[in-house]
Amino acid sequence: MSTRTPLMAGNWKMNLNHLEAIAHVQKLAFALADKDYDAVEVAVLPPFTDLRSVQTLVDGDKLKIKYGAQDISAHDSGAYTGEISGPMLAKLKCTYVAIGHSERRQYHAETDEIVNTKVKAAYKHGLTPILCVGEELEVREAGSHVSHTLAQVEGGLKDLPAEQAETVVIAYEPVWAIGTGKVCGADDAQEVCAAIRGKLAELYSQDVADKIRIQYGGSVKSGNVAEIMAKADIDGALIGGASLDADEFVKIVRFRDQ
Numbered sequence: 001m002s003t004r005t006p007l008m009a010g011n012w013k014m015n016l017n018h019l020e021a022i023a024h025v026q027k028l029a030f031a032l033a034d035k036d037y038d039a040v041e042v043a044v045l046p047p048f049t050d051l052r053s054v055q056t057l058v059d060g061d062k063l064k065i066k067y068g069a070q071d072i073s074a075h076d077s078g079a080y081t082g083e084i085s086g087p088m089l090a091k092l093k094c095t096y097v098a099i100g101h102s103e104r105r106q107y108h109a110e111t112d113e114i115v116n117t118k119v120k121a122a123y124k125h126g127l128t129p130i131l132c133v134g135e136e137l138e139v140r141e142a143g144s145h146v147s148h149t150l151a152q153v154e155g156g157l158k159d160l161p162a163e164q165a166e167t168v169v170i171a172y173e174p175v176w177a178i179g180t181g182k183v184c185g186a187d188d189a190q191e192v193c194a195a196i197r198g199k200l201a202e203l204y205s206q207d208v209a210d211k212i213r214i215q216y217g218g219s220v221k222s223g224n225v226a227e228i229m230a231k232a233d234i235d236g237a238l239i240g241g242a243s244l245d246a247d248e249f250v251k252i253v254r255f256r257d258q
């Protein structure tokens with residue numbers, strides 16, 4: 001039995017303005033009880049413009065929900081128009097930051113090198129990275145999904161010491177399953193997540209690999225979450241679309257009841 005606490009994180013992507021964010025987090029706060037947080041860590045990743053509102057709510061009402069950003073600059077400050085730095089996110093008391101999401105790799109040309117620099121920037125400022133990896137449909141069809149994903153894990157964690165790596169969260173998100181309603185079968189997801197843990201053991205040690213949480217992401221809903229979470233190497237989910245519906249997100253947090 002794994003001692004890893006599952007992490008259910010809602011990636012809102014570019015949805016919900018700061019007023020909608022407040023209403024949404026209030027709904028989650030109202031629905032979730034202490035026993036939910038005892039069993040599962042719950043986090044939301046709102047757009048940057050919502051973070052101050054979410055922080056104010058979480059701080060003011062001592063909510064147990066955690067929050068973080070969807071990206072981080074590789075730089076600490078300076079002439080980088082449009083970017084948001086690690087110190088800015090740390091100042092807002094973010095816990096997590098998603099790095100290398102496939103939408104950033106695809107639309108913003110983020111390479112493993114850039115992802116690796118951002119992972120290091122997150123640690124430098126006390127933020128925990130959620131390193132996103134996963135293959136496109138052509139890669140899966142060619143049968144290279146495992147090696148492709150492991151290369152992204154290795155690239156993203158390059159030169160990272162074990163003391164930092166043991167707290168990273170890896171999110172396996174097959175690109176073809178994101179927002180398509182096509183969930184990766186639980187056995188297929190487990191195959192890749194087990195291979196990721198094997199790679200982590202090779203890069204660090206079995207002890208470190210056993211501490212790292214590996215999430216699955218891609219069309220997770222209340223109806224399929226229990227089957228996915230039953231797998232030995234899956235320690236949570238990164239949820240896009242379904243996290244925008246508070247009732248549905250709460251059901252996902254309560255995956256054991258589904």
Ligand SMILES: O=C(CO)COP(=O)(O)O
Nearest residue numbers: 011178179218219240241
């Ligand atoms: O990309 C995702 C989470 O980061 C998954 O998105 P969906 O849950 O909408 O498929």
